[in-house]
Amino acid sequence: MKKLNFLVVMDDIATINYKKDSTLAMMWAIRERGHGLYYCGIHDLWLNLGELYVDSQPVEVFKNPEKFYELGEKSTVKVTEFDVILMRKDPPFDMNFIYATYLLDKAKAAGVLVVNDPSSIRDCNEKLFATWFSEEMSETIVTAKQAHIREFIKQHGDVIVKPLDGMGGMGIFRLTADSPNIGSTLEMLTQMQTLPIMAQKYLPAIKEGDKRVLIVGGQVVPYCLARIPQGGETRGNLAAGGRGVAMPLSDAERAVAEKVAPILLEKGLYFVGLDLIGAKITEINVTSPTCVREIDDQFGTQIAVDFIGFVESLLAQS
Incomplete structure (x- = not known):
């Protein structure tokens, strides 16, 4: 070369x-x-x-x-x-x-x-791009309207709401049907119903980790980093205090990643972090995905070397 x-x-x-x-x-x-x-x-x-x-x-x-x-x-x-x-x-x-x-x-x-x-980084908002694979997601809506989100909370009982441009767990809230601050939380996140946000049915599997799966050059790395919430937190993000534990992908997790991988390759998205909870997609990170070092350290992989190759x-x- x-x-x-x-x-x-x-x-x-x-x-x-x-x-x-x-x-x-x-x-x-x-x-x-x-x-x-x-x-x-x-x-x-x-x-x-x-x-x-x-x-x-x-x-x-x-x-x-x-x-x-x-x-x-x-x-x-x-x-x-x-x-x-x-x-x-x-x-x-x-x-x-x-x-x-x-x-x-x-x-x-x-x-x-x-x-x-x-252009693909611009087109593929990390929250909204995931909805192109909605059959692999938890029940999800995107709206600025409080009435739709309140109905969604009533329907599912336990819901995560988050901004479409957040990172590191910022702005993520868990709301249940009896939460006392639904109105003020939604007013803040939607900027008084002028900004769409995402609401998703809560996945109890978060207790086992929000799993970062790396897809490099269209190939699924066989290990993920499970970011496990600590101290009663809902969020597993490392920036929010989550503990990172590398582990092999389950068959279900790999199957989901393999569905997404060819689409990423077509779009020129060659280094991507797919986030899964309970083998359900929550986000597709295309800007500057991380977690290479933790997986390499715990499993002896050389993900960055493979990427440059x-x-x-x-x-x-x-």
Whole structure:
């Protein structure tokens, strides 16, 4: 395989968690396979007369928690100096994020491989995209209207409500038919019935974990990370204090993931985190999925290496 130049678009590298960061694992894999590695943030992407330029820095990465990166001098280059761009900016999925995907469309048009595909990142809202596989979900509605959600709560008795643009468990509430704060919770989440939110029938299987299944290059990783709620929490998200335990996929979990995987491949979504509770889809994470390091540490997999190998194979075919 010829040497490739990779640009990683991400948050400030100084702020990442050395022990858990999946993007860092990808960067290690890129360097171990002999490729060039460069780094920038979304504000380092800019247009000049319709051409995309990048204010980027070469970066060296090390498996040393005391010093895990070293940045070279920043310079401005045309985006065509890179063979691959990994879009690994974390949410929030706000207008800044969306503008960055528009700029990355320019990179794709110029012949650079952008992973994940920027237009698919925009199209596939992580909550709403899941509803294309509604037969594999818990009963779900999406609406801004309090009356519909109240009827849904009355029908199912125990419901999870959440914003469509949340991350890390933010804004997730569990409501039952006798909850005293249904009205105020829904007013807040829907911004007085002007913003749609998602309501889902509560799945008791959350006690066994909200399971992150990674799908890499259309292939389902055979292990998942179960994020298990702690201390009476409803949410299993690691950011909300959940405990991460890697485990093999069940037959039912694998069957669901195998249904989703070909669609992801068609859309250029090559590194995706599918979230399952009790083998039911809750979200499909396409922005910057994580949990690579925990699964690798507990099962000896090399998920990031496999991912970079897949990217190499894509370019070898082009």
